[in-house]
Amino acid sequence: MKYTLSKLNLKGLEVFKSYIDSSKEEPEIDPPFSILKDKRFSTKIEPEITVENDQSFKNRLEFGRYLNDLLLPINDSPNLPIDSGIWSWFALCFFDLFCPADKDGKRVVNKDWYYILSKNYNHHYRHLVRTPWHIYRLHKKNSGLVLSVPLTVAGEAVEQLLSRQQVATNIPLFDAMYQLYVVAGSDPVELKKGARGSGAGSMRRIGKILKQYDLTYDLRAMDGTEIYDMFPREFNKFKIS
Incomplete structure (x- = not known):
């Protein structure tokens, strides 16, 4: 209608x-x-x-x-x-x-x-x-x-990200997370195994490392690749998968 x-x-x-x-x-x-x-x-x-x-x-x-x-x-x-x-x-x-x-x-x-x-x-x-x-x-x-x-249906991991305004509205950070968690070239978008989980390097960890970065960096003034390269060692499994 x-x-x-x-x-x-x-x-x-x-x-x-x-x-x-x-x-x-x-x-x-x-x-x-x-x-x-x-x-x-x-x-x-x-x-x-x-x-x-x-x-x-x-x-x-x-x-x-x-x-x-x-x-x-x-x-x-x-x-x-x-x-x-x-x-x-x-x-x-x-x-x-x-x-x-x-x-x-x-x-x-x-x-x-x-x-x-x-x-x-x-x-x-x-x-x-x-x-x-x-x-x-x-x-x-x-x-x-x-x-x-x-x-x-959003899922708990996604809702946690969206509930944090410093994450949900940060354009370069979203670009970095897309590079990190999305299977390259997937259409429709497919997330890498474990991205929505609760283990090391998962989406649920983003908010915690963001608190550390915000003390030192202006993430909104950076580009996505710079932030991607900064992700600590626990995120490496998503960089190589």
Whole structure:
């Protein structure tokens, strides 16, 4: 179905949250799709952008690329990254992808911050629409490092990376990690064995070494290869694999 991109107002956000809360006890109730077009609950965005929700995406990378291209007319809006109305509208628009109904019409709905952009910035990385857009917009090809996963599944290692803003928004660091963890030439993106694990040199270790580097280096002023060459010995197994 085609929609004109809009943003949920306070009433719309309340209706959406009420549905999410109620769905825990009544998983068969229908999502409030009608508020996507209802002027009482949503407001159209200018310039007009058409959104088609009857499509599928292989993974978060493909979804993030779609959103980035779709939102080019407003990508530079300073309020876009924190606009709960827009991102919550998107989540409801694509709700069938995130929470498909089973043969009995029942849906498994997660916590509200996955669908309604939280006022708490520490939860923003969990949002199922904003995060693919945000990460793809920043890192383009290199975003495959964390976005080559199903729409609703990130995994603990990936979530740990995305939860650290000093990692998630660091463009040269992402380039270095892409070189380190992604199988060269893989399409779709394939991570090297153990990259998402918990052992030495894994993605979960990045945050810890970053704390050490930040005391000495301005990583954002470096390029990806320089950072790659700096990774300590524990990461060598990924450099040669």
